[in-house]
Amino acid sequence: MAAFARLLEHLLWPACKKQEAEEEEEGRRSHHGPRSLLDAPRCVQRPHGGAAASCGLRFGASAVQGWRAHMEDAHCAWLELPGLPPGWAFFAVLDGHGGARAALFGARHLPGHVLEALGPAPGEPEGVRGALRRAFLSADARLRALWPRGEPGGTTAVALLVSPRFLYLAHCGDSRAMLSRAGAVAFSTEDHRPLRPRERERIHNAGGTIRRRRLEGSLAVSRALGDFAYKEAPGRPPELQLVSAEPEVTALARQAEDEFLLLASDGVWDAMSGAALAGLVASRLRLGLAPELLCAQLLDTCLCKGSLDNMTCILVCFPGAPRPCEEAIKKELALDTALGHRVAALCSSAQEPPSLNTVFWTLASEDIPDLPPGGGLHCKAAVIAEVYSQLYQASGHERQVRTSCS
Numbered sequence: 001m002a003a004f005a006r007l008l009e010h011l012l013w014p015a016c017k018k019q020e021a022e023e024e025e026e027g028r029r030s031h032h033g034p035r036s037l038l039d040a041p042r043c044v045q046r047p048h049g050g051a052a053a054s055c056g057l058r059f060g061a062s063a064v065q066g067w068r069a070h071m072e073d074a075h076c077a078w079l080e081l082p083g084l085p086p087g088w089a090f091f092a093v094l095d096g097h098g099g100a101r102a103a104l105f106g107a108r109h110l111p112g113h114v115l116e117a118l119g120p121a122p123g124e125p126e127g128v129r130g131a132l133r134r135a136f137l138s139a140d141a142r143l144r145a146l147w148p149r150g151e152p153g154g155t156t157a158v159a160l161l162v163s164p165r166f167l168y169l170a171h172c173g174d175s176r177a178m179l180s181r182a183g184a185v186a187f188s189t190e191d192h193r194p195l196r197p198r199e200r201e202r203i204h205n206a207g208g209t210i211r212r213r214r215l216e217g218s219l220a221v222s223r224a225l226g227d228f229a230y231k232e233a234p235g236r237p238p239e240l241q242l243v244s245a246e247p248e249v250t251a252l253a254r255q256a257e258d259e260f261l262l263l264a265s266d267g268v269w270d271a272m273s274g275a276a277l278a279g280l281v282a283s284r285l286r287l288g289l290a291p292e293l294l295c296a297q298l299l300d301t302c303l304c305k306g307s308l309d310n311m312t313c314i315l316v317c318f319p320g321a322p323r324p325c326e327e328a329i330k331k332e333l334a335l336d337t338a339l340g341h342r343v344a345a346l347c348s349s350a351q352e353p354p355s356l357n358t359v360f361w362t363l364a365s366e367d368i369p370d371l372p373p374g375g376g377l378h379c380k381a382a383v384i385a386e387v388y389s390q391l392y393q394a395s396g397h398e399r400q401v402r403t404s405c406s
Contacts, residue, residue, distance in 0.1 A: 004385040005043045007356045008303055036069040041303060049292035052079040055087040056319035057162065060291025063312040064299045066267065072096035073265050073312040074107035074155075081111075083120055087164035090114060091314050094225075095175045095265035098153030102226035105143050106157055113139040114161065125166050125251035132161065132170040132249045137238055140225050140245035147228055154226025154243070158189060158263050160316060167254055167261065170247035172223035174266045180278045182257035187250070188274050191266075192223040199223070206233040208242040215242060223247070258318045260285070267309030271302035272374060280374035281315065287332055288324035291315045297379065304378040331370050339363070339380055340387045347391055356388050 042065040049060035057079060065071040078090040090111050096103030117131035117138065136157070156173025169177050174191040181187075192199055194210045199222040203215060208230075211217035219230065223244045230243035239246035260281060268277070280301065284294045295313050302311055346359050354362075363384065364377050372379040 004300065004382045005041055007360060007381060007385045008041045008043065037067045037308060038069055041065075041067045043300070043303065045296045045299060047292035047296040049290060049295075050077070050079050052086070052089065055089075055162075055164065057089055058291050058317040058321075059089075059091065059314060060293070060295045060317075061091075061312070061314040062292060062295040062299055063310070064303065065310055066303055067308045068310050070100065071310055072100040072103055072155075073310045074100065074103035075263075075312050075314055076107040076111060077314060078111055081115060081118075083115065084118070084122075085164075087162070089162040089316075090159065091162075091263055091316060092157060092159040093175050093263045093265055093312050093314055094155045094157045095173070095267075095310070095312070096153065096155040097224075098227075099151075101147075101151075102143060102153055102155035102224075105146070106139065106155055106225055109142065110135065110139050110157070110159065113142070114159075122163075124163060125168070125253075128161065128163070128166070128168055129249045129251055132159070132168060133246055136170065136172065136225070136245050136247045140238065143226055144228055144231075147226065152227075152229060154224040154228075156221055156224050156266070157247070159247075160261055160263055160314075162316070165254060167252045167258070168249060169252070170249045172225070172245060172247045173221040174269075175264065176266065176269050176274075177261060177263045178274045178277065179252065179261045180259040180282065181255060183259070183282070185274050185278050186258075187252060189248070189250070192221055192248070194219075194222045196222070202240055202244065203242055206236055206240060206242045208233075219243065254318075257320055259321045260318060261316045262313060263316070264313040265309070265311055267307045267311035268299070268302050268313055270309060271305040271307040276374035278374070280372055280379065282322050283328070283372050283374070285317070285322040286325040286328040288329065291317055297382075298375075300382055301375045301379045304381040305375075335368075335370050335380070336383055338368070339383060342366075342368075343384055343387045344391060347388070353392060356385060359388055360384060 045062045045064050047062035051058045059077055061075055061077055063073055074094045076092050081088040092110055094103035094106040113135040117135040122128045156175045158171035158175040158177050161168040171189045177189045178185055179187040194203055194215045195213055214220050215222055225245050227243045231241040233241050295315050299311050343359055346362055371377055
């Protein structure tokens with residue numbers, strides 16, 4: 001992991017400094033507030049997961065702080081919901097801005113608000129859709145009662161409620177969900193940005209302005225929990241304020257071809273498209289990778305592809321998810337072996353130990369067959385870094401390696 005972090009530092013540090021300089025020059029503020037990046041990424045993850053055999057659900061989740069100075073994401077996963085029959089489950093990813101307080105509140109308390117709104121016998125699908133809307137709004141009202149007066153900050157949220165018959169997706173902001181069905185992206189949520197026509201109309205009707213594609217020139221999203229400074233328009237209900245906590249809710253009838261659903265904060269989507277993520281996830285499932293380890297590998301890939309944000313993802317696998325494939329496993333082992341041999345060849349052919357950065361970009365310029373779809377060589381960065389580290393530790397060049405990487 002130390003070698004992987006070192007690789008990321010040297011691959012992406014110039015991009016980090018460029019982004020900081022651009023934002024300072026333009027005086028921009030994202031919905032996270034001032035961006036403050038670290039000198040090196042924090043790559044530690046604690047992946048976890050679980051399964052509900054009665055309904056065939058499996059999930060994995062992981063999160064990484066990355067280059068950001070503070071971790072502001074949070075998430076929750078409930079494979080069983082008290083008071084409801086087997087087959088009901090709830091998952092959510094929350095991406096805080098201006099601090100982690102709102103995201104942590106949502107992860108801890110949003111499930112309870114959902115359960116309260118659902119009641120013991122929720123009517124599907126319209127009754128459940130209405131319950132999810134009420135749950136988000138009641139959670140926001142509760143958060144307002146607890147929020148320190150005048151303190152800024154809020155959180156986006158995307159949630160999946162699973163029933164035996166439907167998949168319900170509720171989101172506000174730019175955390176996103178994507179469903180893979182029969183080998184293709186069947187559905188993806190649409191971010192709530194100030195320039196979306198419905199969002200723009202609500203903002204203008206509430207007396208707000210949009211400058212530089214941001215609400216009041218500052219906030220990049222138009223729906224969120226918290227952000228109470230933007231919820232003070234007199235005489236308007238909560239769902240018609242400048243920033244609304246009302247989620248957009250979609251009900252999808254479940255099908256046997258449903259494979260998996262990915263929930264993730266915007267740092268993931270900044271690095272990879274939905275189609276690329278779907279391809280990468282499917283290919284890793286064919287290797288028999290557990291959902292939680294798959295999530296960790298996905299976040300490593302996004303780090304290597306240039307994401308500078310906190311990242312969190314939850315992968316929910318349905319009975320129709322891709323199964324382990326012996327041929328795919330053999331190809332992956334052959335790829336890892338070939339990469340290891342190529343790293344060794346590059347290092348042995350050089351008079352001086354090449355830097356890890358040089359090794360990676362040399363490999364990136366070559367035509368390497370059977371790289372993971374969607375992730376490419378970036379998905380194998382940790383493998384390359386580990387081989388490189390082991391090679392020089394074994395040959396006693398660790399001091400030279402550190403020097404050549406600096």
